[in-house]
Amino acid sequence: MKSSRWNRLQAHLEEQLDREELDTWFGPLRVQSDEEHRLVLEAPNEHFVHTLEQSYRPAIDRAQELLDEEGLEILFVATEEGDEHGETKAELPPINVAYIDLPEPPAMTTTPEQVAAGEKLYHRYCSVCHSPGATAANGNVPDLRYSTAAVHASWDAIVRGGAYTGKGMASFAHVLEAPDAEAIRAYIVEQTRGTIAFCQSEYRKQYPELLDTACTRPLVTGAEE
Numbered sequence: 001m002k003s004s005r006w007n008r009l010q011a012h013l014e015e016q017l018d019r020e021e022l023d024t025w026f027g028p029l030r031v032q033s034d035e036e037h038r039l040v041l042e043a044p045n046e047h048f049v050h051t052l053e054q055s056y057r058p059a060i061d062r063a064q065e066l067l068d069e070e071g072l073e074i075l076f077v078a079t080e081e082g083d084e085h086g087e088t089k090a091e092l093p094p095i096n097v098a099y100i101d102l103p104e105p106p107a108m109t110t111t112p113e114q115v116a117a118g119e120k121l122y123h124r125y126c127s128v129c130h131s132p133g134a135t136a137a138n139g140n141v142p143d144l145r146y147s148t149a150a151v152h153a154s155w156d157a158i159v160r161g162g163a164y165t166g167k168g169m170a171s172f173a174h175v176l177e178a179p180d181a182e183a184i185r186a187y188i189v190e191q192t193r194g195t196i197a198f199c200q201s202e203y204r205k206q207y208p209e210l211l212d213t214a215c216t217r218p219l220v221t222g223a224e225e
């Protein structure tokens, strides 16, 4: 009985995530306790818990809805070295995760008016999926601050041309003109510059445990690497 709820939850996660993500982020979890209204899962460390919360909470919420258990709370805790579960840590499989720094955005001349207009449009049309303020990834919806030069170069084709329609990113041509899409890009570029400046400031040195996760992104690499 104990773990059957976790097994059912994993089955619903399988419907949403690919095998590599499941193995990387959910394979290492252990059931710490399973009570009537609370399932506590233990992850290898705080960074791991942070990534689960930041990137996988929407998928977990959806899986939980499918479980159809009213009032169930799913919590993640980190196994800390030296606590009573310390030994489990050593048995966990190695995780292939590299952390990449926020990349410098491509050169772009922006104006404050353009950025303000872009911010408004972003929050009207994009933030529901790409997160408010463009500060986080949301399940499989990317954090736009990490957009590569190639994505910036095909911005209009993606945002208005519908290049990614098959991947869950609709065309916004019906509501955005070309300068609107460019204004949103200007806003993203400024958000990226702002975050980079913050990450290079003294705060990063003073609060590494808070800012390391804001300034880098986990990148799951293939098993053979």
Ligand code: HEC
Pocket (backbone or CB within 6 Å): 122, 125, 126, 127, 128, 129, 130, 140, 141, 142, 144, 146, 147, 148, 151, 155, 158, 159, 164, 167, 168, 169, 170, 172, 184
């Ligand atoms: C309904 C949810 C949704 C909304 C709303 C949405 N997007 Fe997306 N967007 C996605 C998803 C999902 C992807 C990832 C597609 C993939 O798998 O590559 C994506 C990808 C992108 C990418 C490519 C990023 C990359 O690194 O590959 C850009 C650029 C982008 N969106 C811009 C926007 C902009 C600008 C808006 C607002 C006008 C917007 N999106 C609104 C879901 C959404």
